[in-house]
Amino acid sequence: MRVRALVIRILRQIIRDKRTLGLLIFAPILILTMLHLVFNGDDYVPKVGLVDIPEAFEKQLDLDDADITKYTNIESANKDMEKQLLDGYISFENTSPSIVLEGSDPNVNGATIKWLEKAFAPLQPTGSHELNVAFIHGSEDMSQFDYFGPVLLGFFIFFFVFLIAGVSFLRERTTGTLERLLSSPLRKSEMVVGYIIGFGIFTMIQATIIAAYAIYVLGMLMEGSFIYVLLITLTLSLTALTLGILLSSFANNELQMIQFIPIVVVPQIFFSGLFNLETISPWLNWIGPMTPLYYAADALRNVMVRGYGWADLYINILVLLGFSALFMFLNIVALRKYRKI
């Protein structure tokens, strides 16, 4: 069977190319591990200075969880702050405490202000008790990594499948093997199907390894079913594959294929939910619903963070399949350029 021969050939080629194989599996693992370490790192410990604070007052403050340095005057505190040894300091002016922050890094500011609120809590006269916060999804322990994770998982699979499929189809064209395929009785539709199954099998393996690593080794939040994660990544990779093959028709060499990354792949990250979509300027927010990653990221987040099932996923999956069908149709049309029947 012709499609089977094509599938076997594609798998053989991928397996022979050890370096690309390594890139497809270990590059996402490496990046996810690094992000895990970056976002799941320990809480930031603010470095706070106390400038000439009366001892009675200091005793009332909760000074845990911060690096405390004591200063006798504001000048020396300012000097340390310029050297970035200090994130902020508390001083007394006219018997009321005043706070100065270094202020160049918003994340550090946030952590320092949070700490200050806690430190001053014992002084609050109303005895403000701790708020009891309930979570519908996620938890207090949920880190940024858990929120980004599903989007990144989808992104890596999209990115690598897009690139590898596009380049391998491009090579088929530039080495003349496409011409040889087309001088055989292989139908254009069989060719597209063969490519989809060949890369589909490979993507399933790739997605399983990457997702299993992220969930079971890195401990990424996983509320829903693993099968849904695989289903979503498979449909996403189908979209990436068909789009990669389609765009490879418009590239003359590998470098031109890579030029599609900043145009086609990177912008999708911005609209896929890595950043809050509601704050994106209305001039641009219509782009999101036109990109495949938007639907895949939403579906992955629904499964992994919110634990949703099929009823909440099928629309996204249908949209992804719709994208694939469109690209597939355009591929068959584009192949007419090479053989008229």
Add this chain to the structure above:
Amino acid sequence: MDANEVIVSIQDVSKAFGKQEVLNNISLNVYKGEIFGLLGPSGAGKTTLVKMLTGFDLPNRGENYLFQEKMPSLKLIEKIGYMAQSDALYGELTAKENLEFFGALFGLNGKALQSRIGKVMDVVELSDHLNKTVHHYSGGMKRRLSLAIALLHEPALLILDEPTVGIDPVLRKSIWNAFYNLNEKGTSIIVTTHVMGEAEKCHRLAMLRDGRLIAVGTPEQLKAETSSSSIEEAFLAYGGAKA
């Protein structure tokens, strides 16, 4: 040579890419059992003509018939073995895997496929290198493997686009010997070349220049008609007469 049976018939074919005319009103017959040469300098339109015969392209005017059927047709594609100018091989795979893949596309499998692989690799003298990765093949070996793939499905007609370009004289001779062997077994061959000396090895020749057919005949006829001592002189004589 069976002069009665026409297997390729090119009828008043013209082709232009945009405003550039590549082929101008070509009419030509190729008979069963011939080695037919298309001779002309690069840019004469040889490859364009070949691509229409293999169904990659359509003429703007005129028609091409293969085995009395109009091209392009998927059914006819199976009767043609086509070898393009580029080797068109998968470098990561072994010669055997390449042959198996292309064989399967033509519907060969199992024992029949293995026996065909053995035969075609004998023809191109590569039997000892069957399990080598193509990546490690020399240029000449790739050319021959490419030819072997074109022979795999026992096509009745072989169309070869510059099969010996960039190949040393010894190898060129061995490739031509392979052509003669195939021809004796009944395969018709169309071969394009820009090497005048090579053209003399064909049974009949068509001379192409700037998209026009300037002469057709056996090498001897062409030389005799222009009283030239070589094909090169004959080509100049025909080309000069038109210019």
